[in-house]
Amino acid sequence: TSLPALLAAMPKAELHIHIEGSLEPELIFQLAQRNGVAIPYASVEELRKAYAFTNLQSFLDIYYAGASVLLKEQDFYDMAWAYLRKAAADNVIRTEIFFDPQTHTARGVSMETVVNGLHRACVDAKTMGVDAELILCFLRHLSEEDAFLTLEQALPLRDKFIGVGLDSSELGHPPEKFARVFAKCRALGLHLVAHAGEEGPPAYVWAALDVLKVERIDHGVQSVKDPALMQRLAQDRIPLTVCPLSNLKLCVFPKLADHNIRQLLDAGLVATVNSDDPAYFGGYMNDNFLQTFAATGLAKEHAYRLAANSFEGSFAEAGAKRRYL
Numbered sequence: 198t199s200l201p202a203l204l205a206a207m208p209k210a211e212l213h214i215h216i217e218g219s220l221e222p223e224l225i226f227q228l229a230q231r232n233g234v235a236i237p238y239a240s241v242e243e244l245r246k247a248y249a250f251t252n253l254q255s256f257l258d259i260y261y262a263g264a265s266v267l268l269k270e271q272d273f274y275d276m277a278w279a280y281l282r283k284a285a286a287d288n289v290i291r292t293e294i295f296f297d298p299q300t301h302t303a304r305g306v307s308m309e310t311v312v313n314g315l316h317r318a319c320v321d322a323k324t325m326g327v328d329a330e331l332i333l334c335f336l337r338h339l340s341e342e343d344a345f346l347t348l349e350q351a352l353p354l355r356d357k358f359i360g361v362g363l364d365s366s367e368l369g370h371p372p373e374k375f376a377r378v379f380a381k382c383r384a385l386g387l388h389l390v391a392h393a394g395e396e397g398p399p400a401y402v403w404a405a406l407d408v409l410k411v412e413r414i415d416h417g418v419q420s421v422k423d424p425a426l427m428q429r430l431a432q433d434r435i436p437l438t439v440c441p442l443s444n445l446k447l448c449v450f451p452k453l454a455d456h457n458i459r460q461l462l463d464a465g466l467v468a469t470v471n472s473d474d475p476a477y478f479g480g481y482m483n484d485n486f487l488q489t490f491a492a493t494g495l496a497k498e499h500a501y502r503l504a505a506n507s508f509e510g511s512f513a514e515a516g517a518k519r520r521y522l
């Protein structure tokens with residue numbers, strides 16, 4: 198079989214997807230109308246034209262504006278269900294979905310509304326052969342105190358998410374800022390991940406590992422600047438959830454051909470390919486695989502390695518992980 202056919206057909210796990218980043222312009226307009234929310238764009242086309250980013254912050258501003266149409270439990274269900282159908286079509290059989298509750302609770306939407314809507318879609322995804330779980334992310338541009346309040350609001354729904362993460366504006370908000378709340382989450386038995394080394398320096402990846410004690414690093418592509426860090430990531434088999442089209446659209450690399458995914462794999466790291474915010478960055482899982490392989494010249498052996506890494510890096514229970522591998 199051809200390489201593109203193999204990439205599309207191979208079973209894979211997605212470990213880095215923000216559900217609010219799967220909200221397509223068409224659904225933004227549909228929900229705006231349904232909920233009577235005003236948005237400062239006249240049409241789907243006009244909104245899509247605004248998706249020209251220069252860095253992480255220029256994206257986040259429009260991403261948070263897009264999420265403002267989400268009000269009811271059914272809105273969160275519809276958003277997650279649309280993503281899960283695309284995941285199933287891309288042969289994603291396991292997905293660990295980030296959500297940003299503070300983006301919604303700050304607008305008066307309750308934690309229950311958010312989590313129940315998303316979780317019901319995850320349960321229903323089993324009928325499509327997709328094993329889906331949720332990871333609650335704290336917004337790092339807000340305070341640690343706000344993160345503690347968010348955790349408190351989420352604890353009655355503890356059985357509906359498997360872990361916590363850290364996302365939003367990286368520069369100026371190092372992992373250390375969240376040391377206490379991550380320690381509490383660790384004591385609660387939650388899985389721990391954090392965005393680090395997307396735009397930020399290797400020091401942020403070190404801090405995510407040694408201060409927050411995360412099990413995976415989201416992005417982590419800046420780690421290649423620090424040989425000692427590369428050795429640590431390889432030795433401890435710390436997965437990096439890399440998002441090539443995201444890195445391209447946020448100008449982390451000037452061209453997809455310049456992406457360092459091959460360097461990460463060749464160094465023996467547990468690197469994976471993921472979509473991040475597919476509605477904003479121009480593609481879901483298979484788009485990321487196909488475009489990255491075409492641009493960087495990766496081959497079949499890399500495809501098998503990336504699929505195996507995705508299951509190794511997942512938080513699926515040990516028995517399911519063995520079956521996937």
Ligand code: ES4
Pocket residue numbers: 215218253260364365366392395443473474
């Ligand atoms: C994000 Cl690409 C990226 N980086 C950091 N935080 C995020 N939230 C949604 N997408």
Ligand code: ZN
Pocket residue numbers: 213215364392415473
């Ligand atoms: Zn991300």
